[in-house]
Amino acid sequence: MSKEPVAVVGIGQxxxxxxxxxxxxxxxxxxAALRALADAELTWADIDAVVxxxxxxxxxxxxxxxxxxxxxxxxxxxxMLRVHTAGSVGGSTALxxxxxxxxxxxxxxxxxxxxxxxxxxxxxxxxxxxxxQQPLLAGAGGFxxxxxxxxxxxxxxxxxxxxxxxxxxxxxxxxxxxAHLHEHDIxxxxxxxxxxxxxxxxxxxxxxxxDGACAMVLxxxxxxxxxxxxxxxxxxxxxRSEPTLFAGxxxxxxxxxxxCAADVYRQAGIADPRxxxxxxxxxxxxSWYEPMxxxxxxxxxxxxxxxxxxxxxxxxxxxxxVNMSGGVLSTNPIGASGMIRFAEAALQVRGxxxxxxxxxxxxxxxxxxxxxxxxxxxxxxxTEPPTS
Amino acid sequence: xxxxxxxxxxxxxxxxxxxxxxxxxxxxxLLPVLHEVLDRTGLKAGDIGFxxxxxxxxxxxxxxxxxxxxxxxxxWPPISxxxxxxxxxxxxxxxxxxxxxxxxxxxxxxxxxxxSPGSVRDVLTRQLDPYYVAPLWPDSVALAALQAxxxxxxxxxxxxxxxxxxxxxxxxxxxxxxxxxRGPVPHGDHLVRPxxxxxxxxxxxxxxxxxxxxxxxxxxxxxxxxxxxxxxxRIEAHSLGVRDLTDSPSTRLAAERAGxxxxxxDTAELHAPFTSQEVVLRKALRLGDDVRVNPSGGALAxxxxxxxxxxxxxxxxxxVHRGESDRALxxxxxxxxLQQNLVAVLEGDAR
Numbered sequence: 071m072s073k074e075p076v077a078v079v080g081i082g083q084x085x086x087x088x089x090x091x092x093x094x095x096x097x098x099x100x101x102a103a104l105r106a107l108a109d110a111e112l113t114w115a116d117i118d119a120v121v122x123x124x125x126x127x128x129x130x131x132x133x134x135x136x137x138x139x140x141x142x143x144x145x146x147x148x149x150m151l152r153v154h155t156a157g158s159v160g161g162s163t164a165l166x167x168x169x170x171x172x173x174x175x176x177x178x179x180x181x182x183x184x185x186x187x188x189x190x191x192x193x194x195x196x197x198x199x200x201x202x203q204q205p206l207l208a209g210a211g212g213f214x215x216x217x218x219x220x221x222x223x224x225x226x227x228x229x230x231x232x233x234x235x236x237x238x239x240x241x242x243x244x245x246x247x248x249a250h251l252h253e254h255d256i257x258x259x260x261x262x263x264x265x266x267x268x269x270x271x272x273x274x275x276x277x278x279x280x281d282g283a284c285a286m287v288l289x290x291x292x293x294x295x296x297x298x299x300x301x302x303x304x305x306x307x308x309x310r311s312e313p314t315l316f317a318g319x320x321x322x323x324x325x326x327x328x329x330c331a332a333d334v335y336r337q338a339g340i341a342d343p344r345x346x347x348x349x350x351x352x353x354x355x356x357s358w359y360e361p362m363x364x365x366x367x368x369x370x371x372x373x374x375x376x377x378x379x380x381x382x383x384x385x386x387x388x389x390x391x392v393n394m395s396g397g398v399l400s401t402n403p404i405g406a407s408g409m410i411r412f413a414e415a416a417l418q419v420r421g422x423x424x425x426x427x428x429x430x431x432x433x434x435x436x437x438x439x440x441x442x443x444x445x446x447x448x449x450x451x452x453t454e455p456p457t458s
Numbered sequence: 459x460x461x462x463x464x465x466x467x468x469x470x471x472x473x474x475x476x477x478x479x480x481x482x483x484x485x486x487x488l489l490p491v492l493h494e495v496l497d498r499t500g501l502k503a504g505d506i507g508f509x510x511x512x513x514x515x516x517x518x519x520x521x522x523x524x525x526x527x528x529x530x531x532x533x534w535p536p537i538s539x540x541x542x543x544x545x546x547x548x549x550x551x552x553x554x555x556x557x558x559x560x561x562x563x564x565x566x567x568x569x570x571x572x573x574s575p576g577s578v579r580d581v582l583t584r585q586l587d588p589y590y591v592a593p594l595w596p597d598s599v600a601l602a603a604l605q606a607x608x609x610x611x612x613x614x615x616x617x618x619x620x621x622x623x624x625x626x627x628x629x630x631x632x633x634x635x636x637x638x639x640r641g642p643v644p645h646g647d648h649l650v651r652p653x654x655x656x657x658x659x660x661x662x663x664x665x666x667x668x669x670x671x672x673x674x675x676x677x678x679x680x681x682x683x684x685x686x687x688x689x690x691x692r693i694e695a696h697s698l699g700v701r702d703l704t705d706s707p708s709t710r711l712a713a714e715r716a717g718x719x720x721x722x723x724d725t726a727e728l729h730a731p732f733t734s735q736e737v738v739l740r741k742a743l744r745l746g747d748d749v750r751v752n753p754s755g756g757a758l759a760x761x762x763x764x765x766x767x768x769x770x771x772x773x774x775x776x777x778v779h780r781g782e783s784d785r786a787l788x789x790x791x792x793x794x795x796l797q798q799n800l801v802a803v804l805e806g807d808a809r
């Protein structure tokens with residue numbers, strides 16, 4: 071039996087900021103959920119199930135917070151699932167929700183992801199205590215910087231490429247009212263003059279800490295037919311995982327990322343991603359991950375990704391726009407960051423991305439990763455319903 | 459409503475559940491269980507179409523604890539995999555939906571929990587409303603005692619009946635080599651009135667794993683698959699003050715949606731960590747005296763948090779596999795005082 075096609079008919083985000091002191095965690099998630107419902111012109115009664123995701127419970131210090139959030143998300147009397155797959159969780163959460171529709175368990179599902187970093191300490195949450203890990207790392211940047219350096223050595227990419235990505239994403243964020251960082255006076259020189267945090271990653275090439283939530287309403291064919299606005303149709307979705315550390319692991323271009331993309335392209339009938347995909351929202355928490363993922367996802371040959379960035383191909387007006395929303399570099403409510411990528415991809419094909427809309431975007435990829443470059447989740451959405 | 463695809467539990471394995479497992483990491487506790495469940499089907503890790511696990515960082519005391527457990531699975535070459543921060547019963551639910559889509563024909567589901575390193579009564583208070591309730595640190599036994607008191611006050615049960623449930627559970631566990639409390643156990647003094655130590659679950663460490671398979675694949679892998687005729691889960695409001703603690707409407711609704719009331723079941727594995735909660739669940743599930751309840755001993759005999767719900771499904775399925783049940787109900791719970799509940803109905807083919 072073939073799968074039920076899945077459509078995105080509602081999208082809601084909070085205005086991402088450093089600290090939402092005016093709302094509780096429940097207030098934050100409810101705000102995003104209500105906006106997604108309003109976009110779909112639906113009410114709580116139309117939702118059959120809720121699938122929620124966030125990064126480690128240690129961040130806010132609430133164990134299994136979906137129990138406490140059931141009321142705020144209108145989930146009482148309904149099924150509620152809580153996904154946690156590290157940084158890829160926002161994407162994985164959306165994919166778990168799509169299974170409920172594709173497997174014909176439910177007709178309409180609300181999926182949501184959040185992080186309230188102002189009530190949290192991610193640095194503490196991510197620095198694992200002895201004896202689990204030797205105390206050599208300080209936060210995520212300390213983990214990823216050596217892999218960026220490995221990429222630069224391997225490809226001979228010029229030092230300035232990272233700053234180009236940051237400069238682009240921060241300018242894109244100025245066109246996205248929901249983005250956290252709105253640096254109106256940003257210049258390339260300022261990015262390049264910002265302090266070195268984890269060599270070769272500078273302060274302006276890192277993601278901020280944000281409070282924010284993102285929600286989507288997913289539905290079946292019948293639900294999409296009732297949608298007041300154009301739906302985004304899912305053409306492919308996949309998750310892949312590999313171990314954190316093992317002999318032979320390629321941290322620069324992990325096999326799990328390649329396999330995940332290949333699975334999505336197979337489902338969506340994408341033969342040549344560079345030609346067939348119009349834009350990408352990818353998970354770039356540190357600037358250099360743009361060229362690295364361009365190669366991992368098959369948009370460039372190995373060693374060539376930085377050339378796309380350097381030549382402006384990934385600019386908003388470029389041939390393959392990347393992170394039109396400003397990306398993780400401009401907004402990072404950790405658990406929600408993956409879902410924001412998925413949702414921004416859907417906004418593009420719905421033609422609802424406002425000032426950061428890519429004209430004629432028909433097929434857009436949403437991408438998330440997490441852990442030690444080991445968990446991947448991706449989906450490809452399009453303007454037309456899937457044919458198979 | 460009948461699922462669009464026939465999916466069955468084809469294998470189940472669990473650790474011996476013990477008060478402490480200081481000498482073992484979580485991966486070391488899990489690895490033999492994964493090997494055993496794969497061995498039962500002859501499958502290798504690489505043959506599995508989808509893997510899903512359930513665990514909580516709050517027992518492990520570190521963020522991303524599930525990433526280490528993945529090493530026990532051997533996720534290389536990369537695998538299609540997911541994780542829920544929930545009891546393994548919900549990981550099984552996610553895997554079931556994945557198989558429904560047709561994207562995979564087999565799934566490995568596992569979960570584990572080590573309660574021994576910390577004070578689990580205190581740890582579970584972190585599940586509560588972080589602004590209004592958690593700062594008061596009401597512990598899990600105290601909350602269960604509130605529920606038990608409400609039941610006694612409503613005339614739904616009394617202390618002697620609760621003692622009978624405790625004794626029956628541990629007597630049943632005498633034949634379960636994995637159980638932590640087996641045979642006669644003193645009912646003990648009040649821990650939090652009206653609950654005595656015997657009314658409460660043992661604190662311990664353990665792991666469990668299940669393999670799901672669809673259609674003909676299930677028949678190849680298992681002589682008598684335990685078909686999932688229905689599975690559903692529902693959550694209630696979080697605040698205890700707005701709930702009737704003597705009832706479990708979420709269990710009843712999940713059971714309805716899972717088709718539990720369509721025909722009688724012969725066996726029920728209930729995830730009732732406290733004796734008083736079995737009283738609530740029996741009523742919500744309309745279980746008569748002719749239904750064998752918790753032949754494994756249930757959570758009163760072994761309660762490895764995050765795995766105890768999955769073990770209920772595994773135990774029910776294993777009885778179908780062995781021909782000891784034709785139609786069994788399995789239940790899992792999460793949250794304070796049965797806030798969230800899952801019900802699965804498993805059937806064997808006619809013999």
